[in-house]
Amino acid sequence: MKRRIGSQIMASILVNSIYAMINYPVVLINTLLAPLAILAVVTFASKGALLPVAAVGALIMSMVSSGTSLQQDLSHLKNDMRLQDMIVSSPTTSLIYIIGMALSEIVYSIPTLAFLIVLNLIFVKTTITGGFIIFMDMATIFTFSISLGFFLSTFTSDIIQSWGFSGILSPLLTTIPPVYYPITYIPFPYRYLAYLSPTTYASVIAQSQTGFYDPGAEGFVVSWIVLLAVTAILTYLALKRSRWREI
Amino acid sequence: MRIRTTGLSKTYDRKNKALEDLSIDLNMNGIFSIIGRNGAGKTTFVRILSTELLPTSGKGYINDADVVEQAESVRREIAVVPQEARPLPWLTPLQTVSSYLMWRGYSYREANEKGKEALRELGLEGKEGEKSRKLSGGQKRKLMVATVISSEAPVVFLDEPTTGLDYLSRKELWQLLSKMKRDRLIILTTHYLEEAEILGDQIMILDKGKLVDIGGIEDLRSKVKLPYVLKVYSENFKISEDEVQVHPVSEKETFVYGSAAKIYGLVPYLVTNKMKFTVEEASLTSIFEQYLGNEEEEKENEEKNW
Numbered sequence A: 001m002k003r004r005i006g007s008q009i010m011a012s013i014l015v016n017s018i019y020a021m022i023n024y025p026v027v028l029i030n031t032l033l034a035p036l037a038i039l040a041v042v043t044f045a046s047k048g049a050l051l052p053v054a055a056v057g058a059l060i061m062s063m064v065s066s067g068t069s070l071q072q073d074l075s076h077l078k079n080d081m082r083l084q085d086m087i088v089s090s091p092t093t094s095l096i097y098i099i100g101m102a103l104s105e106i107v108y109s110i111p112t113l114a115f116l117i118v119l120n121l122i123f124v125k126t127t128i129t130g131g132f133i134i135f136m137d138m139a140t141i142f143t144f145s146i147s148l149g150f151f152l153s154t155f156t157s158d159i160i161q162s163w164g165f166s167g168i169l170s171p172l173l174t175t176i177p178p179v180y181y182p183i184t185y186i187p188f189p190y191r192y193l194a195y196l197s198p199t200t201y202a203s204v205i206a207q208s209q210t211g212f213y214d215p216g217a218e219g220f221v222v223s224w225i226v227l228l229a230v231t232a233i234l235t236y237l238a239l240k241r242s243r244w245r246e247i
Numbered sequence B: 001m002r003i004r005t006t007g008l009s010k011t012y013d014r015k016n017k018a019l020e021d022l023s024i025d026l027n028m029n030g031i032f033s034i035i036g037r038n039g040a041g042k043t044t045f046v047r048i049l050s051t052e053l054l055p056t057s058g059k060g061y062i063n064d065a066d067v068v069e070q071a072e073s074v075r076r077e078i079a080v081v082p083q084e085a086r087p088l089p090w091l092t093p094l095q096t097v098s099s100y101l102m103w104r105g106y107s108y109r110e111a112n113e114k115g116k117e118a119l120r121e122l123g124l125e126g127k128e129g130e131k132s133r134k135l136s137g138g139q140k141r142k143l144m145v146a147t148v149i150s151s152e153a154p155v156v157f158l159d160e161p162t163t164g165l166d167y168l169s170r171k172e173l174w175q176l177l178s179k180m181k182r183d184r185l186i187i188l189t190t191h192y193l194e195e196a197e198i199l200g201d202q203i204m205i206l207d208k209g210k211l212v213d214i215g216g217i218e219d220l221r222s223k224v225k226l227p228y229v230l231k232v233y234s235e236n237f238k239i240s241e242d243e244v245q246v247h248p249v250s251e252k253e254t255f256v257y258g259s260a261a262k263i264y265g266l267v268p269y270l271v272t273n274k275m276k277f278t279v280e281e282a283s284l285t286s287i288f289e290q291y292l293g294n295e296e297e298e299k300e301n302e303e304k305n306w
Helices: A005-023 A027-045 A051-080 A083-088 A094-108 A110-123 A128-153 A159-175 A190-194 A198-210 A216-241 B042-049 B071-077 B093-103 B108-121 B137-149 B167-180 B193-199 B217-223 B260-272 B284-292 B295-305
Strands: B002-012 B016-027 B030-035 B057-062 B078-081 B155-159 B185-189 B202-207 B210-215 B228-233 B245-250 B253-258 B276-281
Touching: A005 A027, A005 A094, A005 B093, A005 B108, A027 A051, A027 A110, A051 A083, A051 A094, A051 A110, A051 A128, A051 A159, A051 A198, A083 B078, A094 A110, A094 A128, A094 A216, A128 A159, A128 A198, A128 A216, A159 A198, A198 A216, B002 B042, B016 B042, B016 B057, B016 B202, B016 B210, B030 B042, B030 B193, B042 B057, B042 B155, B042 B185, B071 B078, B078 B137, B093 B108, B093 B137, B108 B137, B137 B155, B137 B167, B167 B185, B167 B193, B185 B193, B193 B284, B202 B217, B202 B284, B210 B217, B210 B284, B217 B284, B228 B260, B253 B260, B260 B276
Parallel strands: B030 B185, B030 B202, B078 B155, B155 B185
Antiparallel strands: B002 B016, B002 B057, B202 B210, B228 B253, B228 B276, B245 B253
């Protein structure tokens, strides 16, 4: 039988997002709520001044949430439903499985992304080049979070441990770092701590394109280098070091 | 279909030996039952041969393809229902089967057609659109079997597929497996010895990771000391344990295990004394106990030695 890679990827998208959305429409609200809640708080607290920063920040959070959700979903499918064992011993590969599951998280987030993109188009002022840079920034942070999610999921042995990882990652990557507000709001020496999170670099890049922070040419390039390096390392680890087949 | 292992071993955490030097060579279609106590190595054996787990040493082959070196070609030949696998509760049975087929590379249309066919064959028609969480335990297990059977993989691994099911549900699944085994090799692990006896064309007994014996039920029976059982239904029946094993079941019921000569030698006495009785071949349960010893007796002996 001819193996269709498109079908194998589509299977993950159907199972992990489309069928879930069709069979339980309530999940459509699920992904929208977390970024919108923080967006609303930041906007009200700043009397609207930080709305454009928070709108881009909500997009970053949405990308990172895809990774933490992937980590939980994969862990659940592997440990509770034993689905991954069935997939491992079928004619598919870990790469096809992770691509399908990653895309399923994007499909799952479509309502949120659509809303946030409209919000950004209305409130965020940037150039076409700036728009392209923000898009690439989002694609990179998405790859980072998906790789991190897949890597962690292969080590989790039950859902409680998986919730633990998500509970740690979410605030460390999106709530505390300057994702929803400019990095200049953090006083020294705490600002150095913010640079421990890869999402800070993604935010610096996005905020530099919306006029909220000027890192200078050097800072802009360094942010890209750090973000790409961290993403490349995690993607390598996810593909090479994660345990697809158990030892 | 051929399964072959040479010196297959698995040690967890460098100290827990789950499989030790297991070598078998089977060329068959039908059902290959694997039995053994908890921790005997049944699941480890299945997980290694189904390419989910790497062995510590030794080799395993499915149709002459190495399960480690040629895992990709092995995976085209096999389908697995792991122990404790269950359908995703948010999917319908048809979505469950068709998405598994798509993961194997079928197109959406083919997967749906085959899925419907498999559900019909397993008596789940009319349930295609219901959410899987609403199915009974038996229906869920059937659905998992339908999922792998629909793939047309010639080698199917079912790791304890009937655990927790009531007798009638198990019987239904047995009938289905008997129907499905014609052109396939179904490797079935089970704790139910009756199930292994009814279904197994070949039976492998494992104990503490080691191969105890392998063969058809007749082969195994021919190798034990007490291959026959005499069941006597009388309170007056008394016998000394001379080359037979006597198990009083109740005041009016006694089972005597022994060789054909010993058992049939008792028949004239029973007829003369007008006692009700039956003579049967030893069941797999009795064979299993003779191979491995009665666990309770073993525990008692262990306690005495302690």
